[in-house]
Amino acid sequence: MQTLPFLQENIDITALSGYKTRAFARYYFEVRDRDDVEKLSEIFLFASENSLPFLILGGGKNCLFAFHTYPGVIVKNMLNQWEYDIDTHMLRTDSDAEIWQIAETLENKYDAPIWHRFIGLPGSIGGAIYGNAGCFGLETGGNFSSAEVLDLESGEILTLSKEDMHFWYRNSFIKETRSTRKFFIISARFDLGKVVEKYPSDADVRFFRDTKQPKWNTCGSFFQNPSPDNTAGFLIESVWLRGFHLGTASFSDVHANFLMSETDGKWQNLIELITLAQERVRREHGIELIPEVQIIQA
Ligand SMILES: Cc1cc2nc3c(=O)[nH]c(=O)nc-3n(C[C@H](O)[C@H](O)[C@H](O)COP(=O)(O)OP(=O)(O)OC[C@H]3O[C@@H](n4cnc5c(N)ncnc54)[C@H](O)[C@@H]3O)c2cc1C
Structure with a gap:
């Protein structure tokens, strides 16, 4: 099989799942910048043509590796820049920024505690969008505006709106269509002007995460x-x-x-x-x- 020059082989991925069981990837690629994003469709095609499974990983906090060696391609996302505009309340974030870290910084640096309930929620923005992660009455889909998404098959970059994303309980369009279509979430925008909640909560989230x-x-x-x-x-x-x-x-x-x-x-x-x-x-x-x-x- 003719491999791609930028794919690493037989890489230890033990640290990439929440359970930290010993695991390796036959092929491995890290997405560090836009040039790397452009390589993803080629990698996806390589996997499809060789009947290899293909998995995107954010924080790995929702994945159990039930294997010793993954026989296909593991794509580890590393895009983690984000910025918040204090005047418009718009958050623009790469998909591998950690949601709890954004929530904490908004509160401590910008005096914007709107995502307070996400403090302590592990994982990346991409993982949170994929599964509409939520806690204490907030869900990722609540303040979501749009996402820039790569259709891995066609190589097209799409902008998906909140309606396109079709969020519901721990689910989204991206998760719903995973068996037929594969997308890579590149970045997202959230309008943090007001709290959008399923139900109100004044839970002491730090205490809860620390003790329960x-x-x-x-x-x-x-x-x-x-x-x-x-x-x-x-x-x-x-x-x-x-x-x-x-x-x-x-x-x-x-x-x-x-x-x-x-x-x-x-x-x-x-x-x-x-x-x-x-x-x-x-x-x-x-x-x-x-x-x-x-x-x-x-
Ligand atoms: C201690 C603890 C407490 C938790 N509490 C909560 C909680 O209160 N509420 C809750 O909802 N969850 C909770 N979780 C689960 C976890 O935090 C969420 O599922 C989180 O959203 C996973 O994000 P991740 O980046 O780790 O996703 P990963 O495990 O890396 O990936 C999950 C799925 O998303 C896909 N994915 C990830 N990034 C992208 C991307 N950029 N593009 C396309 N697909 C992508 C992956 O392919 C995979 O299918 C908890 C986990 C832990 C360890």
Whole structure:
């Protein structure tokens, strides 16, 4: 197979997923500037022609690597510049800027606490748009104005509006169409003139993140909540898996729906524990637990 000169091979990507399980990429590319963005369609074509899987990574805080070596191309986004116009309240940000870091700086430097509730929300703007990440009544789609997006197949750069993006609960047009179309989110604009919320909240977000959520090797809540009355955390606890360890994997005793991995943990243990929780909840409650975190398979 004729490879591309700018693709790196057999790169260690252990640090790029929230669980930090040991993993490698057969092909790897970092997007550092606009010239790199222009190479992405060629890389995508290379992957398609050689039947190789293709994955874009932001912060990796929503991806479980269920493999030792990813057989295709991992594209790691590194575009992370952003600016805020204090007069127009417009935020323009590259897609790999971290949403919590923007929220904190808006508050501390610009006295603009409009994204206060996003303080402590891990991951990049691109990942947050993809899954319409949210917490405490705010969602990424709320203040979203537009995004500059590369259609990887055609090489065309599109500007997608809020309507085009079709945000709903933890979902967007980009996520919805992932099996048929592939897009790379380059940058986005947000109108931060006023709070756009699903519901009001004056939660102490720093206290909540510090005391009610475990840190380190995790991607946060693993399963979707089947309903507000039957949360995944409640169901996991009800089948005696809160704080349960299986090899190097565990469900946290601080928050039962937080799947955790030890340092040098094995992805196989994570999958075994996920399967065990699904089987027990299905048997005891007749409910199918569906992962919120993406399980990336080889
Ligand atoms: C401790 C902890 C707490 C959390 N709490 C919350 C919470 O309160 N609310 C919540 O919603 N989530 C929460 N999460 C999950 C996580 O923060 C979000 O899912 C976040 O948006 C993931 O961003 P990321 O950059 O890490 O995405 P990644 O894991 O890198 O990617 C996720 C998906 O987005 C795609 N993607 C990423 N960047 C781009 C791009 N530029 N173009 C196209 N596609 C792209 C990827 O291909 C992948 O399919 C938590 C996670 C942790 C670890």
